[in-house]
Amino acid sequence: MLTEEFKQKTLEDLEKQKYSAFEAEELDETFKAEVRAWLKTEGIYHFDFYRHRRNTTRYFIAFQEAEIAEKRFRIYSENQNFVGKFLPFACALMILLLTVVFMQYGSSSLPERGVIRSLMNASVVILIPFFIGMLFEYLASVGEPNLSFWRASKEAVVGCLLILVVSILVLREGVICLVMLGPLAFAALFAGSGVMQLICVYFWQPTNKIYSLSILPLLLCLFLPDFSKDYYGQTQREMIIHAPQEQVFKAINQIGPIQANEVPNSFIFKMGFPKPIFGMTEQRAEGMVRTIQWERGVKFEERVQAMHAPYLLSWDYHFTPHSFPKGSMDDHVEVGGQYFDLLKTDYQLEKIDAQTTKLVLTIDYRVSTEFNWYSKLWVNYVLGEFSDVVMTIHKNRLE
Structure with missing residues (x-):
């Protein structure tokens, strides 16, 4: 519940320095909704919630143009339900997987060069793991972005396990290919996770439009020439x-x-x-x-x-x-x-x-x-x- 002291301090801070800091054990959706409703009555609309990088109980209410000395992470206000959060992710991931399956089993009826190529091209070996890494990291960042080397590594490991399962069960790849291409795929996965971390932390709030990137590897495979x-x-x-x-x-x-x-x-x-x-x-x-x-x-x-x-x-x-x-x-x-x-x-x-x-x-x-x-x-x-x-x-x- 918002106290008068909290309201007065927040308004003064926003007017003087464009942000206001406060302490809380956890910033739940109910509290954020109350703050938004209250500030709306004060004519304040364009602000967001942020959290201190190291102090997990220190939060900020700040205008987007505010310069906060402490490094902070945006607390996304979008509270999506299960379907809204996971269905777009699952669809995007399915598009990437179907692209790989199409490259493996659907290329026999098409020209060998120029239109469709095999799995041994950069679009499949590098770009698809890259975008899978982006998708897993984005899913983890929807609630709150976190610029963390270890989390990027974890998302890359999860993506690598997914690729391993698909390669063995669906594509029937052998151990030789998996061992040889594994380091390259993992590096692409990690790079994708890292890029998505930077995007989520520094540039914009979550949007399902990001999932449209999953169609890019298929388009590149179809229309780019063979660079081998x-x-x-x-x-x-x-x-x-x-x-x-x-x-x-x-x-x-x-x-x-x-x-x-x-x-x-x-x-x-x-x-x-x-x-x-x-x-x-x-x-x-x-x-x-x-x-x-x-x-x-x-x-x-x-x-x-x-x-x-x-x-x-x-x-x-x-x-x-x-x-x-x-x-x-x-x-x-x-x-x-x-x-x-x-x-x-x-x-x-x-x-x-x-x-x-x-x-x-x-x-x-x-x-x-x-x-x-x-x-x-x-x-x-x-x-x-x-x-x-x-x-x-x-x-x-x-x-």
């Missing part, structure tokens, strides 16, 4: 093997069956990449060919382009539609596919002494996405790890 470019990179790993150069050269040509206990532990296998199980070089009519087999039925050929024993072995790759059976790897990271390809690989053997050889493995690759700056980080890591695994197998067998 081909990036050609190279990884290189070297290892010292205590064995004669001739023995090392023979070993990398005649790999044979690889037992499970020969394959070193690596995080790439926990991600879902298949392990090597066989390799052999043989002479054919068309030339020397290396036959390579991995787990889950993966089988392809490496056609030798240069062999200078015992110094150099170089090859390129030949993949067929049956090289990677369904489910052997994620579609978006399939070797020889739209987004990634292996181009050329070579072993260089340098003789250090009669019983020591330096083995250098170089791999040339192509990556084609709209965010090659990020994709190439993962490609370099995966190829580097795989190179270490293969050379360690040779090292353990020869030493």
Whole structure:
């Protein structure tokens, strides 16, 4: 209930400094309604309620142009019911999710380039998580905005869990894609949460118009051209093997069956990449060919382009539609596919002494996405790890 002392102090403060501070355990809707009704009788309409940033019991009644020394957060006066608060949020979130599903399952009947693109584009991988982060943060800020790093992180985690569930249950994405794209999606989610925090705190009161942003990723996917470019990179790993150069050269040509206990532990296998199980070089009519087999039925050929024993072995790759059976790897990271390809690989053997050889493995690759700056980080890591695994197998067998 408003006291005469409170009314007098408030009017004097508003006239002198355009804001009035007061203490309260909690600022409920009943009290705010009483203040608004009373100030309306005094001819005062354009004001709002604010709360001190650190002192949660200190509040302000202030005109919008008031300059308050203490950092404060606006207390939104809109008291929406459950439907008014969550229904627009649910609709906006559904639009974003349907955009992703449409990109996954509805693009087969449309042109591949220019009109509709796959999930591996910036609109889906970056913009949709960004807007999901904005939506979750806006929902949390409707009652009262709060410029908090931890709350932005929490909203990003909630959004990331949602994306994870949709990716597994609806899009049937594999672990490899989830691990690779997870950090990028989380960064976009966090950025979206942070941007929405700034907007809610400093610029305007809540409005359901913000939910119309959810249609933007779909429009961008439909009308923006494909910005993906081909990036050609190279990884290189070297290892010292205590064995004669001739023995090392023979070993990398005649790999044979690889037992499970020969394959070193690596995080790439926990991600879902298949392990090597066989390799052999043989002479054919068309030339020397290396036959390579991995787990889950993966089988392809490496056609030798240069062999200078015992110094150099170089090859390129030949993949067929049956090289990677369904489910052997994620579609978006399939070797020889739209987004990634292996181009050329070579072993260089340098003789250090009669019983020591330096083995250098170089791999040339192509990556084609709209965010090659990020994709190439993962490609370099995966190829580097795989190179270490293969050379360690040779090292353990020869030493």
